Amino acid sequence: MKNIYIFVVAPFLFFSCKNEEVNAPTFELKQQIEAITLLGDTLRSPSLEDNQAYKNYQNAKIAFENAPKNADSIIWFGRRTAYLGYFKDAIDIYSYGNELYPEDARFLRHRGHRYISIRQYDKAISDFEKAVQLIKGKKDMIEPDGLPNARNLPLSTLHGNIYYHLGLAYYLKGDMTNALKAYSNRTVTEKYPDNLVSGGYWQYMIQRRLGNDEKAKEVIENIDPEMDIIENMSYHTMCLFFKNELDDLKIETIGTSSSDVLSYGLGNWYLFEQQDSLKAQALYGRLLREGNPYSFAYLAAESDWNRLFAEND
Incomplete structure (x- = not known):
């Protein structure tokens, strides 16, 4: 369990606001049914606790209320809300941000992630596919961590996370062809060994499901025990197992x-x-x-x- 919480503010990014007349709504946490699983189980918003995650949420809420049309304030307010397990409220916050900044792919990226959380995979795919179009021809950017790792080193990028979550959404739908396409696109953004093992884990299983056994082996061929893994230890371990090394x-x-x-x-x-x-x-x-x-x-x-x-x- 990670116990290091650092409030990180991303560098301010300039995006045009579609509708300057949009009024900032009031967002309050609502305990509700967050999702019905595919197996019929009901998942509800958790009870709130006076812990660091809730304090981070309160700080993000104040920052949003002080600058309700600032893109970064909206993003972090949504992220801190989602970290509490209030996914539908986070989706509402991202939807507000997307209305203000329709050219900012971050809102679709984060909203799509939370659509995955509540099992609305078609909506997630729609958001990620739109985000893919928005990032075409644009420079990638590091995505700050909400729960930093032990080295306080962000390991992922906006483009990488869009493709990663798009691939996952297709995987969860059972569409292995499009899942593989998304994960293959993601490889151009992989910089750290952590990215290689997390992507390799899913690509290996996709290739096996498609009957491409040799290609599955190729995906994890360069993964070895000496890789410097910062946080994706389980993915690394599993890839080594797939290679018959465990x-x-x-x-x-x-x-x-x-x-x-x-x-x-x-x-x-x-x-x-x-x-x-x-x-x-x-x-x-x-x-x-x-x-x-x-x-x-x-x-x-x-x-x-x-x-x-x-x-x-």
């Missing part, structure tokens, strides 16, 4: 501590490498019982379960 017992033992990435990756391995659907189902089931219902691996397991195992449930 055994499944070790992965399973790690997975019992509710590491969603490992549990989902191992489930995939049993499903496509070992043709053992019962073992895969057991791993998916454990993940769906014990994992974080908003993690990407959980969402993927949920989608798989709905397609592959629901009839036998």
Whole structure:
């Protein structure tokens, strides 16, 4: 669990405001049903706690109220709202920002992410595809972290995150062709080993699902144990396992501590490498019982379960 919270303000970016007459609405947190999972479970907004995340939210809210038409203030207000688990409220904030700044791809990027959180994948894809059009021909930019890693080093970019989340949304829809296309585009923005292992993890599984076993091996060919990984350790571990450099017992033992990435990756391995659907189902089931219902691996397991195992449930 990360326990370092730093409020980072992104460099001010200049975008034209479409409608100077737009009135800034009042945004207050509302406890509500955030999502109905594909398996029929109800996810609600959590109770608020007086912790650092809530204090960061309060600071972002004050900054927004002091500058309600500043693009960066809106972005951070939405991000801090989403970090509390209030995804629909965050979507409303991003929608307000998108109305003011329709040429700023950041609002579609973040809103699309939260559409993924609440299982509205078609809306997410629509936002990301529009964002792809907006960033064409534009210089990429580092995206500041809301929850900085131990080195306080942002590892991702706006363009990279748009393609990464677009690929994930297509993956969750079961559209592996478009998922691969998005992740392949993302490779041009990969700068750190962390990006290589997170992208490699998803591309490997996409290629296996498409029946491209040799291409799957090529995706992770250059991933090795000595890579300097800052935060994506589980992705790194799973890629090494896919390369037969770790055994499944070790992965399973790690997975019992509710590491969603490992549990989902191992489930995939049993499903496509070992043709053992019962073992895969057991791993998916454990993940769906014990994992974080908003993690990407959980969402993927949920989608798989709905397609592959629901009839036998």
